[in-house]
Amino acid sequence: MTRPRHSPDVLVAGGGPAGVAAALTLASRGADVVLVHSAPEPGRHVLESLSPLARPLLRGLGVLDRLPSACHAPCYGNQSSWGGPALRSSDFLHGPYGAGWHVDRAPFDAALRRAARAAGVRLHAGRVRSVARHGSRWRATLSGTVMTAPYLVDATGARARLARGLGARVVHTDHLVAVTAEAPVVLPVPDDPYGTRGGPERTSLVESTPFGWWYTASLSHGRHVLMAVTDADLVAGAGLRTPEGWWAALAATRHVRTRAAAHRITPPDRLRVLPAGTSRTLPPAGPGWVAAGDAAAVTDPIAARGITHALATGIAAATALTEEAEGDPRAPSRYAALVDAVHDEFLRARAACYRGEERWDTPFWTRRGTHGGVTRQAAGATPGSSR
Known part of the structure; x- marks a missing residue:
């Protein structure tokens, strides 16, 4: 069956891990998906750490074996000097998922998009410039064309361009x-x-x-x-x-x-x-649309969870849209509540991590509440432990 070229079931804006995860999940459930992606901004991503916890997510999406070694190097663990001058180590080698990765984002994202194309996702080079609701569908103005779709995924990154255009706001915790x-x-x-x-x-x-x-x-x-x-x-x-x-x-x-x-x-x-600041989008979803990855929430890089969060929210966002399409109007609000709860838990873990460093009475640390007493739990928190 030939599907309408400019009228997919779902339009996904953003070709990074969150957008690809959403597109792959939706395509696996029979949806006709268009993934709109643009060339990466020069210097936007230099290096990101990928937790071993991302491996089952990539495997579930069917892309783990499609990522060439040229786009990542193994990461066998973390070393940190935090809360004192000594260097402490934690390794992944004895964990259930093996090593993590240090990821070179441009080739990594490109490999993900190739896997999406192979799975039947239609790729469109360009950018979604604006969206507006017309009856039961979104009308999206893209680079060089117009498309309509009943469902929309905003995976445009921390700026959350589409969500903000729909009335959401981005709230920053720091800069x-x-x-x-x-x-x-x-x-x-x-x-x-x-x-x-x-x-x-x-x-x-x-x-x-x-x-x-x-x-x-x-x-x-x-x-x-x-x-x-x-x-x-x-x-x-x-x-x-x-x-x-x-x-x-x-x-x-x-x-x-x-x-x-x-x-x-x-x-x-x-x-x-x-x-590298922490922020969240409020709300991260609404009727017929969801935000995923950094467009939903951005986490401090001390946690090394950006790509894992992108993949997980992409999958969850696709599930919410699927459930809404099957007649559950509350699915987007449940997804929004999940994103908010996960982000709140991250903020608590991040605060504990930063409180573990008490040596300096300087603006960076006093802003993070590192003076005035540290709880036993907070003192044990280390970089990477809030993943």
Whole structure:
């Protein structure tokens, strides 16, 4: 049967993990889905960690074996210096799902879209510029055409462009940024979890500092990523506006500096400043539409759960639309309540994590309530534990 080219059952705006997860889930249930995607913004994504918990989600979507090794490097665990100078380690090797990944987002997202196309999702290059309700359908103006559909998924990222156009608002908890640089890895030794053989460590490393915290990890095909994370209004005071100041701040660390030296990393020529703040969209769903991934809620990168959250909300969003199409008008509100509950739990875990660092009476930490006493539970929280 030939389906109307410009009248799918569901229009998904956004070709990242959330949009693809929603599209694949809907297509597997027989829906005609158009996935609208645009070229990635240069420098928007440098590196993201993928928790082992994402593996069953990818497997369930039928894409785990379709992701080429060129788009990810193994992550065997986390190392952190948080709440004290010592370096603590946690590994994934003995967990039920195996290693995590350090993901290079552009090729990762492209591989996901290829898998969606193979599953029958129709891809449309461009951007949804506006949507409006016309009777029982959405009328979407796209780059170069107009489409109508009874159901809509907003997976446009943290700006939640479509949801805001429908009356939702984005509420920010903070304005965190990551000041980032890439460098080549000089000594590539594969599968060396903690760098014991002189090669690049296949772990992520987090080290707290008075202005915030540092993150570093090795990517595939000879690259290393380092990022200083702080509030946007503290960047200048921390000296992070210039490569020279950023390098001086790195030199003041203990563990990140050691890893950079081991990889013979030299001062960067340029920096990228990426938004990394926490926010949520209210509401994240309504009759005939749902927001997924960052368009629903954005989490602090200290939790390393962005892609996992995107996949999970994409699947849940598709389920909500399916249930609504089958006659349950309350499905979008149940999905919205789920997103809100998960985000509230994340905020509690994040607060516990930040309260675990009490060494500095500086603006970054006092804003996060790290002084005035720490509970036993909060003191035990570590970066990555709020996934």
